[in-house]
Structure formats: structure tokens, C-alpha cells
Amino acid sequence: MSRETTVNLLLALLLLGAPLVAAGMGEPFYVTLATRVVVLALAAVGLNLALGLGGLLSFGHAAFFGLGGYVAGILATHAFNAEPLFADIPGTTSMPLIWMTAVAVAGLVALPIGAISLRTSGVYFIMITLAFAQMIYYFAISWPAYGGEDGLSLSMRNAFPGVNTAKPLPYFLICYAALMGALLLFRIIEGSRFGSALQAARQNGTRLAAVGIAPFSIRLVAFAASAMITGFAGALYADLNRFVGPSMLSWHMSGELIVLIILGGKGRLFGPVAGAMIFVFFEYVLGGITERWQFFLGLILLGIVLFARGGLLGLLCGKPRHV
Amino acid sequence: MSEPVLEIHDLRKSFGALKATDGVSLELRPGQIHALIGPNGAGKSTLIHQIAGSLKADSGTIRFLGRDIGGLDMAARARLGLARSFQISSLAQEFSALRNVMLAVQARQGSSFRFFRQVTDDKTLTEPAMAMLERVGLATRAHVPAAELSHGERRQLEIAIALALSPRAFLFDEPMAGMGPEGSKRLTSFLDELRHQAPMLLVEHDMDAVFALADRVSVLVYGRIIASGTVDEIRSDPDVRRAYLGETA
Amino acid sequence: MFTTLLIEQLLNGLQLGVMLFLMAAGLTLIFGVMGLINLAHGSLYMIGAFACATVAAATGSFWIGLIASLAAAAGVGAIIEVAVIRRLYDRDHLDQVLATFALILILSEGARWLFGSFPLYLDIPPQLQGAVALPGGGQYQLYRLAIIGVGVVVAAGLYLLISRTRLGMRIRAGESDREMIGALGVDIGTLYTVVFALGAALAGLAGALVGALQSVQVGMGEPVLILAFVVIVIGGIGSIKGALVGAVIVGVVDTMGRFLLPSLLALTMPASQATTIGAALASMLIYVVMALILAFRPSGLFSAHS
Numbered sequence: 001m002s003r004e005t006t007v008n009l010l011l012a013l014l015l016l017g018a019p020l021v022a023a024g025m026g027e028p029f030y031v032t033l034a035t036r037v038v039v040l041a042l043a044a045v046g047l048n049l050a051l052g053l054g055g056l057l058s059f060g061h062a063a064f065f066g067l068g069g070y071v072a073g074i075l076a077t078h079a080f081n082a083e084p085l086f087a088d089i090p091g092t093t094s095m096p097l098i099w100m101t102a103v104a105v106a107g108l109v110a111l112p113i114g115a116i117s118l119r120t121s122g123v124y125f126i127m128i129t130l131a132f133a134q135m136i137y138y139f140a141i142s143w144p145a146y147g148g149e150d151g152l153s154l155s156m157r158n159a160f161p162g163v164n165t166a167k168p169l170p171y172f173l174i175c176y177a178a179l180m181g182a183l184l185l186f187r188i189i190e191g192s193r194f195g196s197a198l199q200a201a202r203q204n205g206t207r208l209a210a211v212g213i214a215p216f217s218i219r220l221v222a223f224a225a226s227a228m229i230t231g232f233a234g235a236l237y238a239d240l241n242r243f244v245g246p247s248m249l250s251w252h253m254s255g256e257l258i259v260l261i262i263l264g265g266k267g268r269l270f271g272p273v274a275g276a277m278i279f280v281f282f283e284y285v286l287g288g289i290t291e292r293w294q295f296f297l298g299l300i301l302l303g304i305v306l307f308a309r310g311g312l313l314g315l316l317c318g319k320p321r322h323v
Numbered sequence: 324m325s326e327p328v329l330e331i332h333d334l335r336k337s338f339g340a341l342k343a344t345d346g347v348s349l350e351l352r353p354g355q356i357h358a359l360i361g362p363n364g365a366g367k368s369t370l371i372h373q374i375a376g377s378l379k380a381d382s383g384t385i386r387f388l389g390r391d392i393g394g395l396d397m398a399a400r401a402r403l404g405l406a407r408s409f410q411i412s413s414l415a416q417e418f419s420a421l422r423n424v425m426l427a428v429q430a431r432q433g434s435s436f437r438f439f440r441q442v443t444d445d446k447t448l449t450e451p452a453m454a455m456l457e458r459v460g461l462a463t464r465a466h467v468p469a470a471e472l473s474h475g476e477r478r479q480l481e482i483a484i485a486l487a488l489s490p491r492a493f494l495f496d497e498p499m500a501g502m503g504p505e506g507s508k509r510l511t512s513f514l515d516e517l518r519h520q521a522p523m524l525l526v527e528h529d530m531d532a533v534f535a536l537a538d539r540v541s542v543l544v545y546g547r548i549i550a551s552g553t554v555d556e557i558r559s560d561p562d563v564r565r566a567y568l569g570e571t572a
Numbered sequence: 573m574f575t576t577l578l579i580e581q582l583l584n585g586l587q588l589g590v591m592l593f594l595m596a597a598g599l600t601l602i603f604g605v606m607g608l609i610n611l612a613h614g615s616l617y618m619i620g621a622f623a624c625a626t627v628a629a630a631t632g633s634f635w636i637g638l639i640a641s642l643a644a645a646a647g648v649g650a651i652i653e654v655a656v657i658r659r660l661y662d663r664d665h666l667d668q669v670l671a672t673f674a675l676i677l678i679l680s681e682g683a684r685w686l687f688g689s690f691p692l693y694l695d696i697p698p699q700l701q702g703a704v705a706l707p708g709g710g711q712y713q714l715y716r717l718a719i720i721g722v723g724v725v726v727a728a729g730l731y732l733l734i735s736r737t738r739l740g741m742r743i744r745a746g747e748s749d750r751e752m753i754g755a756l757g758v759d760i761g762t763l764y765t766v767v768f769a770l771g772a773a774l775a776g777l778a779g780a781l782v783g784a785l786q787s788v789q790v791g792m793g794e795p796v797l798i799l800a801f802v803v804i805v806i807g808g809i810g811s812i813k814g815a816l817v818g819a820v821i822v823g824v825v826d827t828m829g830r831f832l833l834p835s836l837l838a839l840t841m842p843a844s845q846a847t848t849i850g851a852a853l854a855s856m857l858i859y860v861v862m863a864l865i866l867a868f869r870p871s872g873l874f875s876a877h878s
Contacts (some may be wrong), residue, residue, distance in 0.1 A: 044598070044857070047793075051666075055664055057665055057669065059669065087706060116863050116866060118872050119761070119866065119867075120866065120871065121872045122665060123603065123609045123665055123809060124805060124809065124870075124871065124872075126609060126665060126669060127609075127801040127802075127805050128799060128805060128866065130798060130864070131798065131801060131805065131859055131862060132655065132859060132863075134798050134859070135855075135856045135859035135860075138855035138856065139855060139856055141855070142848075142851045142852040142854075142855045143848070161357055175790065188438070188439055188441070189438055189733065190376060191441040191442060191443065192437055192438045192439055192440060192441065192726055193429050193434060193435050193436075193438075193440070193442055193445075193448075194435055194436040194437060194438050194440065195438075195442075196422065196425070196426055196429065196435075196442050197426065197435040198416075199415070199418070200415040200418065200426050201415070203415040203416055203417055203418065204395075204413055204415050204416065206377065206409075206413055207413045207415055207423075207426075208398075208415075208426070208545070209377075209396070209397040209398040209401065209415055209490060210375070210397060210398075210401055210406075210407055210409075210413070211401055211426055211427040211430040211431075211484060211487075212399075212401035212402040212488065213397050213398055213426075213430045213435050214396065214398035214399070214428040215398075218435060221436065247782050250795070251798065253461075255611075255673045255854055257668075258495070258666075258670065258673075259670065261672070262670055291682045292681050292684070292685055294677045294680070294681045295677065295678055295681035295682060295685065297674075297677055298673070298674040298676070298677030298678035298681065299678060301673070301674035301677070302656065302671055302672065302674040302678070305667050305670045305671040305674065306656070306659055307855070309667070
């Protein structure tokens with residue numbers, strides 16, 4: 001077993017074990033904190049598909065995260081108020097239905113955004129993805145039907161068949177299973193023909209085109225798939241907080257998702273997981289010491305970018321290896 | 324004689340006031356190696372870029388296998404069977420030599436939207452790719468990342484990738500560049516056999532190689548073809564001697 | 573009546589455009605010369621506004637505040653260029669984005685630390701208070717006209733600076749060929765610091781000018797930064813002319829959209845609905861314009877690096 005596999009396994013066990021212990025000791029707060037790690041990691045796994053494998057520096061993934069969240073919030077609100085969504089389509093509080101809708105909406109919105117943004121590259125791509133996310137953000141703020149600036153509160157967590165989602169631990173386990181599923185999917189895609197083409201598009205798009213594979217279509221599919229995973233995470237995040245608001249769509253959120261990946265290690269399977277653990281740890285520990293924790297987070301992040309490229313996994317396992 | 328595989332007619336491309344390609348016409352016929360020579364800055368690479376589709380011509384037509392390909396992008400032209408090598412090696416640097424070739428095999432099979440089966444276990448990819456590496460003599464270096472290959476090995480890898488595409492025509496942009504005399508000699512005899520697989524448009528500075536390989540030679544100077552003919556015709560052409568060979572010989 | 577409103581809104585759009593130009597000019601210059609994407613540009617805008625508000629409150633003079641804003645933004649700009657930014661020129665965009673994102677966290681939280689969470693207020697200087705009469709009746713705030721004037725002067729100044737001076741020549745050389753500029757014997761390090769400080773000063777100027785129109789608070793630079801990104805994407809990254817044209821397009825389209833869309837929709841639906849839907853659509857309008865322009869010109873209207 002390679003060193004990275006061992007580290008990944010330990011991280012997965014730690015992330016599962018800690019909340020189990022916390023729940024056993026009657027400390028639900030830490031279970032919720034771990035759920036936050038898991039959901040943020042899931043969102044970043046989505047981004048990692050585009051950014052890590054495909055080299056697509058999307059600065060607008062908050063759009064998909066927020067859309068997933070709003071799908072959950074809107075469907076649940078309609079179900080709660082017993083108002084149909086359109087015509088006679090009712091809302092729902094069923095998590096599986098909500099997830100499927102969130103994934104579909106994120107993917108459908110990502111396709112046109114990706115199709116326009118991917119005509120460009122480099123710094124244009126960064127700015128355009130940011131701008132489109134901002135467009136959705138401002139729309140959410142100025143559209144009063146679903147809370148506008150104030151956001152939407154969910155009166156209770158949505159339902160999953162056979163599970164009491166209102167309790168922290170069962171909900172954590174649902175999210176944990178989702179994260180593990182996404183990581184497995186990521187690993188499979190990475191090793192597939194599509195994954196090969198996507199990584200080649202990052203390393204050398206001209207080479208990919210010269211063998212007859214159009215980088216654009218590969219990147220577009222990756223961008224949409226990436227948005228779908230992040231949208232799924234958004235739906236889970238809304239249920240975790242029982243709230244969804246424009247802050248989920250904000251560009252700070254997009255920036256944070258990138259930060260998670262870099263803290264952990266770009267393009268590595270468990271990079272987003274390690275990154276989310278560090279991020280929430282800082283948020284919690286620094287946030288407990290000082291109100292100004294973001295100031296210190298900035299300093300730490302700056303130090304990592306300037307002096308410790310490769311993130312935590314880079315530090316623990318060295319350079320990534322390709323077969 | 325049979326129909327040309329590649330037929331270029333009155334191709335033009337300017338960058339501002341510079342006419343990089345100024346009314347170029349040429350043909351590539353089955354079984355042929357057509358060499359394109361000319362001094363630095365004559366527009367040879369610009370021409371290759373336009374044929375391969377990485378640059379768009381201002382005007383003129385490019386027909387490949389009887390079809391006008393001027394409106395197609397590089398990937399579409401490659402899918403039709405136009406395989407190119409780059410003047411400066413252009414590879415997926417982090418991938419091993421084998422995976423670089425596997426990418427071409429996968430492209431050839433037209434199957435990049437498969438998300439599940441793992442490429443490393445897929446014999447329909449690994450076996451043909453390994454066979455290509457063996458043909459160019461790179462099999463022992465199959466698992467070395469492209470970035471760590473030597474200059475000469477990278478040139479060999481470029482050719483293995485082109486071979487894996489089972490192309491209908493090769494476009495080679497200075498495949499000998501930077502190779503030692505020994506390497507150039509080996510590559511020359513390799514290319515010599517390749518003509519039976521598909522015809523080749525060859526840009527090359529190594530005159531020994533050109534004169535040994537070419538069925539036809541076209542001389543490009545300032546974006547224009549000033550002479551085109553057999554090796555012997557070109558060697559004895561007074562214009563060519565003045566404009567080009569005079570400088571190097 | 574309607575024409576007067578229309579003229580007023582057009583001027584508002586122009587004023588927004590001018591402010592965006594001040595931001596976008598610095599961003600595009602920094603990108604053009606150094607190849608750097610600077611997310612922290614909005615923080616320099618905020619610094620200019622805070623410096624102006626604080627110094628104006630202490631001295632009682634807006635004008636001293638304005639000078640202070642230029643000095644503070646340029647000074648902080650030079651410091652972060654030397655301390656952080658110059659390590660990023662050879663890095664990829666990802667590192668640049670992250671490091672400048674980190675700078676935003678540091679500068680925003682730092683400003684909150686120094687100035688507290690409550691907004692500061694800055695008064696319009698007495699010389700520029702009041703309004704001028706518009707042709708066809710109606711009045712327009714003198715101060716906003718003055719901002720438009722500042723924008724015209726800065727645009728002309730930048731044009732002269734870049735086309736007529738030694739510094740401008742070096743900037744142009746740096747844009748086209750970084751090796752060459754070294755060969756010219758120019759100290760690149762100093763040139764980069766100067767260009768960065770110049771861009772920072774323009775952002776600070778924009779912040780100070782706008783500070784008198786709205787409250788001065790942490791985070792005020794971020795919406796402006798994103799609009800400035802839209803501007804330079806539309807105009808073509810690296811082009812000052814593109815920044816000017818893009819800024820006017822974004823300023824006018826955004827303002828006119830917010831003004832006209834609700835009234836246009838009111839022709840087809842109840843007024844209250846038209847107001848909310850119109851506002852929501854208007855907030856998306858410039859992004860739609862951006863998408864349309866990019867669909868036809870993927871590298872912007874006046875791309876310097878095509």
C-alpha cells in the first residue's frame with residue numbers, strides 16, 4: 001500500500017471515528033462540526049474534479065453549491081406550505097428526490113455557463129466564472145419570493161427513508177456515505193478514459209487536440225459533473241444548517257472551496273478532505289480564540305501559497321504519482 | 324497517377340504586414356514523402372499549423388482525402404487521419420510514455436466518454452500502445468513520465484503517438500531537430516519505411532535526411548514556394564541554390 | 573419629465589462607469605505588465621475610502637483626505653507588492669488567486685480591527701455641494717459631475733503617461749516583451765512596484781470619491797472589484813482603452829437597466845410584480861451583456877493579447 005493510500009485511509013477513519021466517539025460521549029456539537037467538514041469536503045471534491053484533474057480554475061463554484069442549497073430550501077418550503085411548485089408539481093421533503101433535483105439543476109446551469117466560459121482560458125476563465133456566480137448571487141438577493149437577502153429557513157430537516165435525520169449522528173452518517181461515494185466516483189473517473197483525456201487537457205490541450213480529442217467537450221462535461229457534485233453538497237449543507245441564504249452563493253464561498261483544495265493538496269483524491277478538516281479546525285480553534293480569525297487564516301493561507309505548495313498531503317506524501 | 328491525399332491550393336496567411344504564407348499550393352500523393360525545406364522564418368511551421376488546424380488560414384483551400392477541411396478544428400482533422408508531430412515536443416508531461424500513446428489509441432477508438440473502466444487494466448489500450456513504443460524502440464522506457472525522457476526519446480514518443488493514430492497522412496515538423504547523427508540516421512531509415520503506411524509531409528533542416536527520403540521537395544522562401552520537384556531537380560535548380568542551398572552548403 | 577430622468581440616469585451610469593474605469597485601469601495595467609490577477613484590488617479601494625474618511629474627519633478637509641487616500645493606497649500597494657506580490661509573478665494563476673484572496677482576508681479583517689464594524693461617513697466637500705441645472709429642466713448633483721470630470725482627466729492622463737513618457741514606454745515594453753525590458757537596462761523590480769502602486773492609487777482614488785456618496789465600510793470594495801472584472805473581460809484584458817469602453821458600457825447598461833426594466837415590464841404586468849421582476853432581471857443584465865460580447869469576441873473588445 002502506498003503511503004498516500006495509508007494516509008487517506010487514516011483520514012477516512014479519523015473522520016468517521018471522531019464523531020462516533022463524540023456522539024458516544026454525548027457531545028452532539030462535535031458531530032455537527034464533523035458533518036460540516038464532510039459537506040464542505042464533498043463540495044470541494046466536486047471542484048477538485050474541474051480544478052485538480054482538469055486544471056479549470058473555476059472561481060464560481062459557489063453558484064452550484066448555492067443552487068443545490070436553494071433547491072433543498074425551495075422544495076422543502078413548498079412542501080411545508082403545501083403550495084405547488086409550478087402547475088401541480090408539489091414540493092418535497094424527501095432527501096433523495098431533493099438531491100436528484102439539486103444535482104440536475106446544478107448540471108443544467110453549469111452547461112451554459114461552462115459553454116461560454118470554456119471558450120476562454122486562463123485569467124478570463126477565472127473572471128467569467130466569478131461573474132456568472134455573482135449574477136446568480138445578485139439574482140437571489142433581488143428575488144424576494146425565496147427570502148431575498150434574508151435567505152430561507154427550513155422548519156425541519158428533510159426526510160430520508162428509515163433514518164431519523166433530525167439527530168446529528170444519523171445525518172452525519174448520511175453525509176459521510178455521500179462523501180465516500182463521491183470519492184470513489186472521483187477515483188474511478190480519474191482512472192477512466194474520460195479521466196485520462198481530462199488530465200491530458202490540463203497538461204497539454206494542444207496535444208489532446210492533435211490526437212483528435214476536442215478538449216472543449218471533455219472540459220465541458222467535467223465542468224458540469226463537477227458542478228453536480230458541488231450542487232449535491234449544497235443540498236446537504238442546507239439541511240445541515242436548516243438554512244439557505246445568498247452567502248452560500250457568494251464569491252467568498254467560491255474562494256473558500258479553492259482554499260480547501262489547496263490546503264489539502266490539489267488534484268489528490270483526499271486533498272479536499274484534508275483541506276476541509278484543516279479549515280474547520282482553524283475556524284473552530286482560531287474562532288474560539290479571537291473574533292479576528294479570518295485575519296490569521298489569511299496569514300496562514302498566504303504562508304502556504306508562498307512557502308508550502310502541495311498542501312498537507314504534499315507535505316505527508318510527497319509529489320503525486322501518475323502511472 | 325492516384326488522387327492526392329492532401330491538396331493545398333493558394334493558401335494565404337498574414338500576420339500584420341508579414342505574409343507568412345503567400346499563395347502556397349502543394350500536393351501529397353500516396354506512398355510519397357514530400358519534403359518542405361527553406362531557411363528559418365520561411366513559414367514552414369506556419370504552413371504545418373494551418374494544415375493541422377492550429378492556425379486558421381486567411382484564404383485558400385486545404386483538401387484532405389477529397390474533402391475540404393478548412394473549416395474543421397485541429398481535433399476534427401486529426402480524427403479524419405491527419406497525424407502531426409510538433410517542432411518542439413508537445414506531450415502530456417506528467418503521463419508516462421505509455422499513457423501518452425494510450426491517449427492516442429483511445430482517441431483512435433473514438434471512445435473518450437467512458438467513465439468507469441480503468442485504462443490501466445484495459446488491454447485494448449495498453450497492448451496497441453506498447454506495440455507502438457516497441458516499434459519506435461521506446462518500450463523499455465514505457466513507464467517513465469514524458470517530462471523525464473531525454474530529448475531524443477521525446478521525439479521518438481511523438482512519432483509513436485502519430486503511429487498509434489493509424490493516420491492517412493503524417494505531418495512531421497522537424498522530427499530530427501536536436502538529434503545526434505546516430506539518432507538521425509536511425510530515424511531516417513524508420514521514416515523511409517513509414518511511407519508505405521501513409522504519405523508524409525516532412526519539414527526538415529537535415530539535408531542528408533531530406534535527400535535520402537524525399538520523393539518530392541518543395542522549397543519555401545518568404546512564404547512562397549520558389550521551386551518544387553524531385554531531389555535531383557531541386558539540387559540543380561539555380562534559384563534554389565541561390566536562395567537557399569547557397570547559404571548552407 | 574421623462575427625458576430629464578433619462579439624462580439624469582445616463583449621467584449616473586456615466587459616473588458609475590468612471591468609477592469602474594479607475595478600478596479597471598489599475599487591474600488591467602497590472603495584468604498587462606506583470607501578468608498578475610489581483611483580487612485584492614478591491615481592498616485598495618477600501619483603503620482609499622477609509623484613509624479619506626479618517627483624515628477628512630481629523631483635519632476637516634476633504635481635500636487633505638483625498639491626498640491621504642492616494643498616499644495610503646499607493647503606500648499599502650507598494651508594501652504588499654514588495655512583501656508578497658512580487659513572489660507571485662512567476663506563479664500560475666491559482667497561486668495568484670489564492671495569495672491575493674488571502675490578502676483580502678487580511679486587509680478586510682485588519683480594517684475591521686482598526687476601524688471597527690460601524691461604517692464611517694464622508695461629506696461631500698463644500699465646494700462641490702449643490703446641484704447644477706440640466707438642459708430641459710431638472711437638476712444634477714455637482715459632485716457626481718465632478719467625479720465624471722475626474723474620470724476624464726485620469727483617462728487623458730493615463731493616455732499621455734503611457735504614450736508620451738519614459739515610464740509609459742517601459743510599461744509598453746513590459747507588456748509586449750518582458751525579456752526585452754530587462755535588456756533595455758530597466759530595473760524591472762522598481763518598474764513593477766511603481767506600476768502596482770499606480771494601480772493601487774487609482775483604486776484608492778475611486779474609493780475616496782465614492783466614499784462621499786455612500787458609507788465607508790469593510791467589504792465595500794468587493795462588489796466593485798467584481799464589476800471591474802466584468803469591465804476588463806468585456807474590454808479585453810491588458811487594454812486601457814478597453815477598460816474605458818468596458819467601464820462606460822457596464823456603468824450605463826447597469827444603471828439604465830435598473831431604471832428602465834421595471835417600467836418596461838410594467839407595460840405587460842402589474843406594477844408591483846414588474847418592480848421586483850425588473851429589479852431581479854436588471855441585476856443580471858450586465859452579465860448577460862458580458863456573455864453576449866464574449867460569445868462573439870472571446871478575448872474582449874480590445875484585446876491586447878490576442
